[in-house]
Amino acid sequence: MSLASLIFLSVLFGTAVAPDAVIVLVALCLLAEVCVVAVQILARLVQRTSRNTSAPSSAVPYFSVHVACHNEPAGLVCDTIRALHAQDCPREQYEIIVMDNNTSDPAKWVPVRDYCASLPANVRFLHCVDVKGAKAGALNIALAKSAAEATHIVTIDSDYVVSPGFLSCAARVLEQVGSDFLQFPQAYRHVGRATHGISLELEDYFSFHARSANGTGLMLPTGTLSVIDKKALESVGGWPTDGVTEDAHLGYILCAAGYQGRFIDRAVGHGILPLALDDFEQQRFRWSNGNARVLRRAILDRLQNTKARGRMRQTVVIASQLTAWLSFLLIPVAALLGSLLFGSAQPLLILASALCVTIGVGRSLLPLLIGKAHNDLRTLAGAIANRLALLPAAARGTLEATLTDRAQFIVTRKDGGPRGDRLLPRDHVALLVLAALAIPAAMAAGSLACFALLPLFALLPAARMTHAALEAYRTSPQFLLEFAKNG
Template identity: 25%
Template structure:
């Protein structure tokens, strides 16, 4: 019995160490980002003497609610018409095909070079579509926008001049949010994404570390794509995969936090879960594919360390899930074995691993909302942390599938054309699965399990893990509640 209890404690400690390591790398990136903001953004480059040919690729699959909005925005891009080519990579199987055809015909009549590109099949999903599109265009630069994006007219004028640097392979811009205030779910998503775009990408750029193209809202140099081996279809995060292959080939990436590409956030839990599954499983697949190469590369030790936690960031969900499951029995271990109390105190310092994350997320929150009262950060951060914990079962499963090498279909995130608080998610036609499946029922049971952990802590007078169990109960409870609410 003692062996089992020590094993549980050791497992908890190992997971805690991993979470702390991840938190400390985010802390360092935050310091680098703050230094970069204090120095101020460098001036934008002067317009080039000769503007290059640009192809704007729009990968679509059954996007009846947003396809026209996207095409309208890209047709309005301010760029020399004779140098701009818009490719609508349309893999749709519903009436989106007809909507796209009508908009393409409309803009062609106005003199825009725009094509609706239809493939024989959907092999390779988004990566396959991007690769197929490259074979049918001569663009020197390739801008990519997913269906939920609405780029500003000056997007190309603000990004293309950076490619006068011959060694630059990618310019990535910051995502904005069209419907952040739509619901609590969208507000919390924006909270998390803002940390990545306001802080993490800035810190990686400032430190000379690997960053990633975020799949959309950015521009590639065509020769960079080709030199790195083109778009591969063996991971669900083709963007992260190609980013690492390109940077390992010596191409540099540049991030522009001051250029914003507005996009729509998933408003329903099934849409959010499909996105999270793709991101977390794809990150694990990319780590499996590239981590060894990164560690063997000639990059600096600091860059290798940051790249390791970058590639393993989705593994944090596995670590937190294991810690959570083990933490309830630890309440009883602490009560039954008082002689181990000095050692078992390590279980109560869980929240200390998240202190660096407070610094990370607060910095991003303040950059995004410079005039908001500070007290508003606390409930939003705690809710974000709780909901993130509530997704650990779903995301940990995706990560383990990624490391196992099992292939999965690319399930795109449904978009509904929502802006601010306008529009309804009810009655939507695009769904990604049954929200009341066995996994969701398990999430509901886990909410009860961690509530039991709170009760056990109160019974034994052990307050060390109660904050952790409270966040887990709230997080899993909210995920289960949204599953019931969004099942229609």
């Protein structure tokens, strides 16, 4: 049993034996949700009154492009390398380092090595075993192997196919506006009508958080399609290896060191969506868990460093981005269900937990509705369904990051093989059953308790919608054709 599940059950039954202690926990979660809302509002106010002070660069950049891969389909990685090799940027201005780490199956890395060997000398392949620190550890090896003349490090996920003008675009941006690191938006290929909503839900981070942070120079990199000044990266010790979201962690370290980042709102590369709900849940758990750990470090740094306390604008903008995937709903949901089911029915406990659930769900869904009038109702419904379906995973990741430093980096599967998706996800089914049993007590408790139960009924249908959309995605003719080509 996971730590999050154990805590959920403890709070659920604890409402009957120790309701006062549960009220304290719910109050802390309510405070956290209110603080997140306040931070995200303040971040937008700060953006309106801030200016990015980065200066244009006159130097011609030399890009060292790093592709870290682990246990990936060889054809998929070769497609990524092929697109990078086809850049319209002069070949003497960039190199490509493919860093395969800890892949034990030669059928997955040997073809990539052989393909790289057939390309010009500016493409290199490295295969290392016993690499520590997951993706960050692999990127640090690539950093150490980068050309001495390299001015910027570019990171590309192994499933991303970039446009021919990607590096030329990055060079023009650096020449025009400068910045210590750039971040281009992540986008996805083979997106059809069934998966427009999922794509919109993922895009929300860039449209709601990245654009707001852009004017401040405090945009955090997201790990792929990132362009980072090599000297800046080396000055902070390279990629941090003690977390599971090395991109956000690095961004925080760079910003704290005084470096500036900029979001470039132009799609220059497209990757593969997670191929099943299980994969999506693991990814969202990692994002929320890793960002919560970085946020915890940022808070501790601010408390311990008197100079850092004065940089309120920086703290607010960075915290707003780090809270994008966080959810503090696990404890208040357990408290609400427990107080309704086990007869404690303390009005204060029901009120606090119902209010926390309402604020938490509303905070998660509201960004999807702001400025999305150009999207049809089906797309919005798909985005909302995806956000709801992944809330349990986000809540588990956030809570476990708050209580423990244990974390495991799980690579999101990108192969087209069979999936082991459960027909009925356990978390979603359990919450639906408990919510159904709590209906009579909720009706007696009042409208707020009933309203707070509604999202729990929506979780399972939302998960089934996401499952169906991803199944349509991975069985679409375009997707099947690509993976047939890649073997």
